[in-house]
Amino acid sequence: MSQIYVSNLTFAYEGSYDNIFENVHFQIDTDWKLGFTGRNGRGKTTFLRLMQGQLEYSGTISANVEFDYFPFEVQHKEYLTIDVISEVYPDFLQWKLIRELNWLKVSEDVLYRPFNTLSNGEQTKVLLAALFIKDNHFLLIDEPTNHLDSHARKLVADYLNRKSGFILVSHDRAFLDRCVDHILSINKTNIEIQKGNFSTWWENKQRQDQFELAQNEKLKRDVQRLSDSAKRTSGWSHEVESTKNGTRNSGSKVDKGYIGHKAAKMMKRSKAIQQRQLSAIEEKSKLLKNIENTESLQISPLPFYKERLAELDHISVSYGANPVCEDVTFEIQQGERIALSGANGSGKSSILKLVCGEDIPYNGGFHKDAQLKISYVAQDTSHLRGDLSEYAKSCGIDESLFKSILRKLDFSRLQFEKDISTYSGGQKKKVLIARSLSERAHLYIWDEPLNFVDVISRIQIEELLLEYTPTLLFVEHDSEFVSNIATKVVELSG
Template sequence: MSIINVSNLTFAYDGSYDNIFENVSFQLDSDWKLGFTGRNGRGKTTFLNLLLGKYEYSGTISSNVHFEYFPFHVKHKDSMTLDVISDVHPDYQHWELVRELNLLQVSEDVLYRPFDSLSNGEQTKVMLAALFMKENQFLLIDEPTNHLDLHARKLVSDYLSRKSGFILVSHDRSFLDNSVDHILSINKTNIEIQKGNFSAWWENKKRQDEYELASNEKLKKDIKRLSDSAKRTGGWSHEVEKSKNGTRNSGSKVDKGYIGHKAAKMMKRSKNIEQRQLSAIQEKSKLLKNIESAERLQIHQLDFHKNEIIQLENVSIAYGSNTVCKDISFTVEKGDRIALYGKNGSGKSSILKLICGEDISYTGHLRKDPQVRFSYVSQDTSGLAGSLSEYASIAGIDESLFKSILRKLDFSRLQLDKDISTYSAGQKKKVLIAKSLSEEAHLHVWDEPLNFVDVISRMQIEDLLLEHSPTLLFVEHDSEFCANIATKIIEL
């Protein structure tokens, strides 16, 4: 066991006036299975890069373990997989590698294939196996679940549950729950650590938020009551003090000593009330700093004049001699929220693109009314660039509505003015989701919409879909999201 000590860490990117981290201090145990969570753009990947020594910072990060980053860069992707592993871990023992691959249910045959011929899931598993064979290392695992199908996620999650000594960045709640024993969370104003899995952390956070909201409401009432009382008492003492120079109603002289003493008591009471009021204000100011805003989202889906929107009958898609899916049949009706399941490469994305009108060669029958309007969220965010205003104009959506949705998805006002190309992967995905929610459509078609998107935003999107019940056809590998949202499942 080793301690990773972070003390007074402060960091900002060159040219930025805002610190990503400011005087952050905490300790990590190198034996922990640590889940790392926080809203998009809070600095999770930045923190991993600071541990790797990629940026200059003030404060100290001290440890006698070696940090390894996943996914590591593969210089020659056309090399044999065995050679790729040798590049990152020259001293590995072959029997150890085979053992790790067996745990991940990966055939030894992949070692003798070019690395770039492996599926995303196979590449992920091979890289994890290579890194976990190293001694005295602490793994920084950055979003391994993206583009992994449900089966692969379960395998990788089970594999990590047998390991220790890592930080895992993931927004998949089930994946985190099965893999970690501590949570490191980046909040609005601090970083904190809790023992337990994600669900335990989330329950604790909800309880803390509810306590702070209740305390804040009570203090607001106390402050108003004390303020009113201070004004009344201050006014009374002032009037009593003025009466020292007057007479009583009976015409006799006033007792200035008595009245002065009474005024002083009233003034002292007023000062005590003001002090209590200031204390309440100070106590109130400590609350709500880490309450995450998760405002309600809305979707305005167009009503279609028929119940049946799309029908596929014995649809098969092939690229050249490679058949990706065969004899697919299903119907999308109004109000359906259909999840397409299947291993990577089974044709899920191809089906979605075909439905949305892309020029894809197929056999079978696709029936859709020419009046049906689609809103499509792609997996790919690589082409996003320029200002949000330009993007909204090109997309033909209402700019103010579009930006309002992004604000609800935790974009700061400052972020709205930046070039989209500078956004984090999760923020780029939110741009696509906000665009889709701004569009008028009869059917929303979403292809892995939650890749890189933070947990709280996922819950916002779940609440939206459950409240408004739009017609939705989607591919998503977050098992909890699918369980909560899907009304039907089509397995390819």
């Protein structure tokens, strides 16, 4: 076991006036299983790049281990998988690699297939296995779950749980809980480390937030009370001081020394109250710095004139000679939130596109009312570019509502001025979700909407769906989200 030290770390991208990190200090043990969390755009991937020495920064990052990043870029995807691994780690021992693949339930024969013929899940597992057979390396694992179905996520989580020495960026709560023992969180104003899994960290954060909110309300009352008291005392001292040159009601001469002493005493008391007031304000300013903006989201689903929106009766989808799914039967009733479940390649996205009205080759019975209005969130965000205002206009949605939703999902106003193509993966997903929430529809169809989206935003979206109960057909591999949201699960077998 050794230590990784981060000291006085400060970084901003060239041309930016805002530091992403400023005088950051912490240290971590190289045998920790460290979950890395924080809202989109806070700098998680940037921090991993800093640890690899890819960006210039001030301060120090020191360690006695080498850093490896996942997912690393594969230069020659047409090569056999075993040759791809040899390019990354020329001296690997094959028996060690096969042991890792066995733990990940990957057949040895994938090593002798071209890498580009492997499924996304197989590629993820192979690349992880290749990195974990290296000695004296600390792994920086950046969102490995985005190409994994629910079953594969559990498998990879269990695999990581038997390992140590990594930082894992993930927004999947159940996944983090299965395989980490510490949480590194990028908050609004600092970076902190806590021992425990994600659920422990989240419980502690909520408890701290509630404490700070209660303290804030108490200090607000204290400041108001002290302010009122200071005004009264200051008023009294001025009243007393003004009698120094006058006479008493009895007509006797005023004792200017006594009145001056009394006025000075009251003024001193006023100053003391003002000082206490300033101290209370200063204490109050230390609170609420890391409480996240979690304003409630809204959606305005359209009511449909009948209960059943669509029906699929023994649907089979094939592309040429390749069957994707068979015998899919279910109805979409108004108010239902239906999760499509199944392994990667089982036809989930094809079914969503069929319901959306795309030209999907199928057999069986499919009926959808011609008047049904659908709002669709696709997996792919690569088409997003340009100005947010222009994007809203091209989609025919209200720009103010669209940007208001993005603000509630932790977009800064500065973000509105940037080209969408420069956004992080999570921010691009939020653009698609905000557009969908701005659309009035009878049916919302979302295909893996939460890829790259931070945990706090996921919880906001959960609360929205539970409050407004729109009719929803969706695919999502975040098991916590599915458990909380779905009223019905349709299992597809490829």
